[in-house]
Amino acid sequence: MSTRSAIAMGCSAGGLLALERVLPGLDPRLPVPVVICCHTGSPDVSLLVELLQHHCPLPVAEARERAAIDPGTVYVAPTGYHLLVESDAHFSLNVDAKVAYSRPSIDVLFETAAAAWQGGLVAVLMTGANSDGAHGLKAVRDAGGYAVIQDPSSAEVDVMPLAGLEVAGADACLPLDAIAAELNRLCMS
Amino acid sequence: MDVEDIEIQLFVRAMQLRHGHDFSEYAPASLKRRVQQLVRTHDTGTIIELVNRILHEDDFLPRVIEGLSVPVSEMFRDPAVFRALRDKVLPVLASYPEINIWQAGCAHGQEVYSLAILLEEAGLYERSRIYATDFNDAALAMATEGIYATRDAREWSRNYIEAGGAHSFSDYYSARYDFIKLDQRLRRNVTFFNHNLVTDEVFCEAHLILCRNVLIYFSNALQDRTLGLFRDSLVRGGVLCLGTRENIDFSPAAAGFADIDGALRIYQVGGSGARPLRK
Structure with a gap:
């Protein structure tokens, strides 16, 4: 039985296309929640939720504050708020200042998820044009979690994965099409 | 640990x-x-x-x-909310001879001035009184001054138009170098004072309470206590406006509120259709 308890994913520029290629490969019986922070310009995240649902065998929903984080569900951070994980596996939101020019910020999600899930967390950093997520990924590894970074050469924009490799390093650095299988292996075996 | x-x-x-x-x-x-x-x-x-x-x-x-404390805000943030206040809530408030509004957690005052502009344009300002509270004295001082960075004004102007503003946003401020100062006439019926939602009690009978993105920082228990405070402060039929991503489903006190526009988190005290509790 796997000791993994959650997956957190972060991406920015090119992120939508990347998610559309990773999510279809997830095992429909995945026994952990998947929490996604994807920077989008859109004022409402419901469109993104709808789009991703077409590509995902698991139910996709907007992360709601105070709601319990259920296994087997893919959650997307709402626009304009930081998404945080509380240690009792509930979501919370805040409107604190932007982190790495971003709100929601991948750093905020990764750091709070690392504090909540410790070594049970698998964090994935993918394509993007800024360095948000790199420090968060370091917090994940410091807490004993497992870090996956998209191979920069397979990323639409390589700034984010390169920053992640430089600041945090990775337990696995994989091309886009190998990420889903790695997540299934980590959480199902 | x-x-x-x-x-x-x-x-x-x-x-x-x-x-x-x-x-x-x-x-x-x-x-x-x-x-x-x-x-x-x-x-x-x-x-x-x-x-x-x-x-x-x-x-x-x-x-x-x-x-x-929570200083981050902007004028007419979430323009759809201010449009709904203009179209759905002000007509309700217009039926009262005097209108008391409590802006709870006013931070640097952007929403206070947004609300004041809304009331002016609806012809309701003269009979309105806005109580703008925060537990941060430094924020209250900034809110009273109404001075903001010019670089923010452009986005706020867009928000103002999207919110259905009747004039030009620049009618309401004077610009000097890197700063704008809001027309101080907008605060002639505004009272700024220190109030802490955690410990302080109800101080007025309100027709409208705005408290956006403040309760998201509170535990379920404190959120519930504060919603109870708002319910006790509001007249029957009074309106509560929260942040657009707030979730009151876990609060027993929320049972006293019915949706005016649930998606925009605008509620009304009492009446039929009060919220069911969900767990």
Whole structure:
């Protein structure tokens, strides 16, 4: 039985296309929640939720504050708020200042998820044009979690994965099409 | 238990015992990040050294309070909300001879001035009184001044138009170099004062309460207490407006509210259709 308890994913520029290629490969019986922070310009995240649902065998929903984080569900951070994980596996939101020019910020999600899930967390950093997520990924590894970074050469924009490799390093650095299988292996075996 | 989590608890206890400020019912993850930010801002190295300064330096408290309050906002933030206030809520308020509005957690005042403009344009300002409260004195002082960075004004102007503004946003401020100053006539019926939602009680009979993105920092228990406070303050039929991503489904006190526009988190006290409780 796997000791993994959650997956957190972060991406920015090119992120939508990347998610559309990773999510279809997830095992429909995945026994952990998947929490996604994807920077989008859109004022409402419901469109993104709808789009991703077409590509995902698991139910996709907007992360709601105070709601319990259920296994087997893919959650997307709402626009304009930081998404945080509380240690009792509930979501919370805040409107604190932007982190790495971003709100929601991948750093905020990764750091709070690392504090909540410790070594049970698998964090994935993918394509993007800024360095948000790199420090968060370091917090994940410091807490004993497992870090996956998209191979920069397979990323639409390589700034984010390169920053992640430089600041945090990775337990696995994989091309886009190998990420889903790695997540299934980590959480199902 | 994680050492840093122990330090956070000591921080909360020190604020309580030394200054009477209770942060024990704040949502833990956000509180922790803000305390960590305080450590960086004041370069104390550790939380325990921050606690040391809180205990021994009398003039340090305001700076801690500033770091723990919610100063981020903009004018006409979420324009759809202000449009709904204009179209759905002001017509209700218009039926009262006097209109009391409580802006709870007004921070730097952007929403207070937004609301004042809305009331002016609806011809309701003269009979309105806005009570704008916050627990952060420094924020209240800034809100009273109504001075903001010019670079923000462009986006606020877009928001104003999207919110259905009848004039030009620039009619309401004078610009000087890098700053704009809101027309001070907009605050002739505004009273700014210190009120702490955690410890203070109801102080007026309100027809409308705006409290956007404040309760998201509170635990379920404190959110429920505060919603109860709002319900007690509002007249029957009074309106409550929260932030667009707030979730009141876990609060027993929310049972007293019915949706005016649920998606925009605009509610009305009493009447039929009060919210069912969901777990």
